[in-house]
Amino acid sequence: MRIQWFGHSAFEITSSDTRILLDPFISNNPVCSTAVEEFEPDVICVTHGHADHLGDAMEIAERTGALLIANHELSVFFSRQGLESTGMNIGGKISIDGVGIRMVDAKHSSDIDFTEEVTSGGSACGFIIESREGKVYHAGDTGLFADMRDVIGEIYRPDIALLPIGDRYTMGPEDAAVAAGWIKPEKVLPMHYNTFPVIEQNPEVFAELVERTSPRTEVVILDVGGFYEY
Helix, strand or coil, rough: CCCEEEEEEEEEEEEEEEEEEECCCCCCCCCCCCHHHCCCCCCEECCCCHHHHCCCHHHHHHCCCCCCEEEEEHHHHHHHHCCCCEEEECCCCEEEECCEEEEEEECCCCCCCCCCCCCCCCCCCCEEEEEEEEEEEECCCCCCHHHHHHHHHHHCCEEEEEEEECCCCCCCCHHHHHHHHHHCCCEEEEECEEEEEHHCCHHHHHHHHHHHCCCEEEECCCCCCCEEEE
């Protein structure tokens, strides 16, 4: 399994020859130098409707024919744009080419904020990507909530967690370290930080906090464009 980070919350996970792009905020992402045209995903997962997460999902899907996966309301919005889309909701799971995609809760707003009028984007979510190579939890934008311990950690037990640490709009490093302690993954990768001044953070501080809350969890800090092989 290969996990590549493109800054903010944008990742591409390649597992069992299936390429899954999550929250592809690319062209307007000030820290990402990868061109939108370089992406050739099979599936695009969108955690919520904000422009810095939905990003270039529709353009990439239109060009490549990738299947868009999101909550019901966003799926309806995508379908109205003539795109192939599958809606889900919290707790549901679908399988694409042998890779399981489960939608889990997130505590965040989700309205579509880049159209002329702000419209409903349904509920924010996270995803758990599961294959024979392992399980990856992408938390999306979220604050700390107990289901990270009682459901995601106790029941789904991801091997790798991708957690926001930017604060203000999501968890900061302290709460994200608590989340890591609850989930207890083998690896945790920080995300959603240093894209803009308002979410500037030092990921090394997060790593030090995780060492206290979950000493068996390794923090993997990626450079933008960097990847991790699991």
